Amino acid sequence: METLKAIFTRQSVRSYAAEQISREDLEMILKAACAAPVANGKFEEVHLTVLQDQKLMDRITACAAKTTGNPDLKPFYGAPTVILVSCIPGKNLVYANAACMIENMAIAAADRGLGSVYLWGFIDSLCKDTELLKELKLPEGFAPISAIAVGHSTSPLAEREVSLKKVGITYLR
Template identity: 50%
Template sequence: MEMMKVITMRKSTRSYKIAQISDEALNKIINSGCAAPVGNGAYDTVHLSVIQDYDYLNKISKTAANIFGNPDANPLYGAPTLIIVSGLPNKQIPNVELANAACIIENMSLAATDEGIGSVYILGAIAAFHADKELLNALNLPDGFIPVSGVALGYPTEPLTQEREVKRNITVHTMK
């Protein structure tokens, strides 16, 4: 698919079918994340956790919903796959793990769109891992790594067919 078409088709999907994405599509999405730029090329400071276990996803969702005071909410939107991006904080470059995660997730979201798979950036549900050590320990992260953000993935209940018009919604100041 043409890059601008993929960019204009990508949207935050908040309703998914109950079907696992194919291993082939998942591998393309993961490989796209692994191709993202990472601060100083330090790929050993990021870690991906792919979660497709329904019970574990449900526990993450319920824990996050309770943290935010809405036990009926579904912060993972019923997605059958969640990829958590964890990072190793760096004192010399504060918050680089956040920038790395954003680049990785954007690459994965665009690759998912190209495969007809919906995605949504997950940030709030990360609080579940900080509140529940059992959830955190299940990620089996390397020492010092913390969950930073994630992307929920799955086949959307409504297909990704509508392209958006490209608008400059961000103020741009050019200095020459």
């Protein structure tokens, strides 16, 4: 099954080539996000932002580095594309909505031979920087919740062997 191959090939990639991803791949990844389940079918409460503006990405990186006190911090790991998932904050389910979209995008990226990584760490610092937030041109009331970095991995991606022992499982039969 191709889907399972993509699921087992997906893994967090933290080193990317500078080459941008193709428009076709980006479109397919965004379509995969749109195919994700969203609570109550309220897709209007989710917004995606495709970040490919290196200057803006550098400013977000600098903001995260300053907040964490780590000048070497590279929250995007050099990925040429970052897709932000923004929602209307307030309910816990916004994190679930974002997670469903991000995992769909990650699997689609793997299917296209691209690397990806779920990103949360820099979101807090971004949300505190009102100037940077303005640059995102988000619809009124929305705030970034999570993100995914996508790009060509510097090392080849291979299907992984995943053990059922990875997490605790209780069977109630």
